[in-house]
Amino acid sequence: MCKNHSIWLAVSLAYLLSSAANAADNAMTWSEKFYNPQPATAAQPADLILPMPCGGAMTFRPVDIPAADWLDDQPVELGDSNSERGYKEGRRLSYIAGSFSDRNKAARLYYIGKYEVTRDQYATLMDKDCPQVGMRGRQPITGMSWFDAVAFARQFTEWLLTHARDALPHEDQEPGFLRLPTEEEWEFAARGGLAVDAADFLATRFIMPDGELADYAWYESSGSAGGKLRPTGLLKPNPLGLHDILGNAAELTLSPFRLDRHGRTHGQAGGFVSRGGDIFTPEIQLGAAWRQEHNYFDAKSGRAKSLDSLGFRLLLTAPVIVSNERLNAIKDSWKDLPVMAGTTGVDAMQALTQLKTLSLQTPDSVMRTRLEIIQRDLEQSQSAINEARQRALRALLRTGAFMGKRVVTDIKRAEVLKQLQKMAQDRFEDLRDRVKNDPEGRRLLDQARAKLEEKQTNWQESMQEIETSLANSVGYYADMTVNVGMDYLDTEINTQQPVVEAELTAKHNTYLIPYLRVFVTHLQAYHQTRAVDKTVWQQELLHAEPVSP
Template sequence: MSDLRIGAAALVLTALGLAGCSPADGDDQPKARAEAPAQPQAHPQPQAAGPVDTGKLDNPKPLPGDVSLPLPCGGELVLRSVYVLAQGSLDDREISLGYPFSEGEAGYKQSFISGYRRDFINGQFSLADLAPQWRKAVAPLLPNVEAGSPLKPMMYFIGKYEVTARQYAQVMAQAQALADGDVQPACQADTSQAGRLPKVKLSRFEAERFAAVYSAWLMKHHRDLLPVSGRGSSAEDGGVGFVRLPTEVEWEFAARGGSAVSRQELEGRLFPRKAEGAEGDGPLADWAVFNQVAGGTGQAARLMPIGTRLPNPLGLFDVIGNAAEMVQESFQLVHAGRRQGAYGGFVVKGGNYLEGEGTLFTGMRREYPLFAADGTEQRNETTGFRVAIGALSAPRSRYQELFDQWQKEGRLASLTDDIDAAQDPTKRLDSIIAATPDPRQQAELGLVNEELKRSVSLIARQREEAAGNLIQSAALVAETINNYNIRLTNLSNTQAQAKASGDQTSARMYGAAIANGRAALDGAVAIYIDNLASGARYTDAVIQAQFQQVKEELNRKPVLGNSLMARATLFVRHVGEYRQNRRADPATILKELLASAAPRSP
């Protein structure tokens, strides 16, 4: 038997070994409550909710960018890609989770449960790691990364819908056959309403057993369709994707809208809900199944089939309401803006169909015990799950890439172009430590060097964010310069008209306004050049990486964003020239800024 088949069988046998616990009804009525919604924008344009096509049981609302994996008996499990612009596998993006409750605000007393905290996100797969059909579907949704940029989209994949009762039964029916190597069981057609509902009333262990059995079935029958971290390397490299529950960070980043929304929208209480023809958010009831009876009594509220509402900006359905959803890791409280160090029960996200609208927000979370009071596995009638595709974080094919990135971490040469990498003081300290004969002194110096590198890494992250802010603010200064110039042109024309009509008093008044305007214009150009000097203090790699991030943000602002994109592009070019020449001519800068504002022919 091959290592692959042994591994697959072991996965399933381990899963089956946990089966057999008697079911128990868990109480999923949360004790603590939170509140309200907010914010806008969308990625695939949501389509109006309508009746579910029973011919599309597994994907009732197809969208551009959908990818899928086969299910037993001809079904499919549909997923959406979530990307993060990063320099590679070791890089990540800092994001906000939860909600920053203020004192006196409803929900403030549960800030230690769902309060504001910082975390980090990255994907495990690049475009090259995907099977051809996935690559073709996903590529149009990814940003165009210019040559020379150190960033690339790193992706993970998460279920478009909650796993349905029908899908769960199809997969779990394969468990015994996979473990024993027997023929697959006969398929049972299930097009019932109940089969299209999210699978609920299952334990966290059963959700993980589903992932184990499905992974084993895919690796046995459809391994070539799974993403592979480091595709093209040997089959035993360890980077083959597998099915698992999403982590809480993966779930919440995707539920908030991921890279399909702006940074401000990403931190809103609820994802943007753009309704055609409306200025603000559409009613949450168009996007979520929840209890709409005042007071949240649960009357007239019920679980609904997948895909009956509109998708969030990433194309995910039912992330708020309907079935609440389990995630992979154990529950941790919130302490001082981070996750606290003790681990509890399992985490449930998104709220459920019995919740009232005032309690629903993207960062909400609940904690439930793994076991009921009688010792059986905890099962809740309102809790289900969706899946994600993961892989090893450090498959052998990525070792060199990870090591190279790790070596650069904490190096002073990453902060400024003035330090040659070979002359980096942290590297010189490495050499001194290696040459030190006293083991105690060597250990002490090693601790000092590690602390130095940690501090440099922190400074580097802060500088990267500051560089992005600098590019955006410089683009705004350039926009201001153009506005000043338009005003000066209008004043000059009006002054000429006053002179032509013999109105000397008005001409003098306009002359004073023109003098003030020119002073303001010259001051703005000086500020712009100061920004160039500041930008030149960053390495070109930092500027290019942050420029890519800024472009992502500006692309979501169709009117002002187009103009600011041209300004930001010119600013980055000017920074490169300033770094080389160590000077900038104000007249030349002004001429180029005004030329960049000229309307371009289509």
């Protein structure tokens, strides 16, 4: 009994010592300024902070993507409309999905590094001794190869699984792991993800409401980087809270380089890709679509290629199939998916033509009859789909016209309010001139000033409400233009436009027709340039030509 009791005590002591050692390994003793110099505000989703060896830590930001089903993904238009760089940065449609379930909403998410991996963070895992942390160590780590970055992600994941498994987010019972981001994951986050509207998402750079580019990125300029890497987190973040996503060090991605073939990637896979630009990138080139190919190896040195301007940030994700239950759920979701036209490279009309030809060539009369029945059913089904698509397009065109009118209404509300403010100020100035020699003038002027200040306060509140409404209206209108432009061709839109105009006339809503016509021109412009100019569109809506009676 005593012997068993001694064994139990020894095992318990070993467990406690092991737990204490792991707790000591997990302790984050660095000052926060070395791993999260700009913590998330109360209005933002919380930062995810993972411990590192040597008392260090690394901070990540969540990237939400809507999903109600295991096979849901988000269509995203990436790239840029610049024709000179279109061969590698052209517009293309891609799809993206998250890895971790969010029980509070119909979304899945992945996590991406809030900052570029720093020298000190890299040293905690890749050097023999712990670093002496400091501001120089807060610069992004550069001068390592793509393989080194992959090895760092592996080392960090293995350390977390051994020393801090509970700090990792889990999907079912499977812990997450770290890797380099794919180009799609990187660009979606760099553009602002769901934190920006569809029009701003397509802009060359994420929206910068609080300043100029130099307030958000280090690039080639004496007024910016000046040819020197800077500590991470000194500048303002993008809408998802990511710092230095453009400029400073260019960032490695997981994906191999491919050329663009006007909307799809070319078949050849080349070297590795860096994104975001660096301290040697001119201001005019810096943007979310910027990408550069690099050979994995340096022919001169005979070693893996490394550059002093190349760094990286990590992505935290999870496997797709994390359990047998998940696998079965994915299978069920796949079976329930509708068969999408065009997924095999053959459209519905072409398939019907082939079916008709086959039925005519079949010598078996019974088989011919069956094929004709199938052909008839498919034609009826396709006809119903086309009719539903046309109805949806007409509804979208009406909504686009209504949103265009809403934009103009908000602009005119703001103009009227400005006129009222000016009239009130002019009247006050006129009163000042009239009573300057009146003994009661000072009293009258003080009363008038108090009333004016009260009105100005109310008007200012109203102006803020109008400006918010206008920003929302323009954003919704631009989103509508992008989404309809992605889903419908000019030929479809031109066919349905006169139908919608007739409907508006019949319902005595002819005032919407000018905005419908402007909306259609903006759809056409989007098809041609794949770009959005909300300022120009706003002015064109404002000057929409009225319809003659």
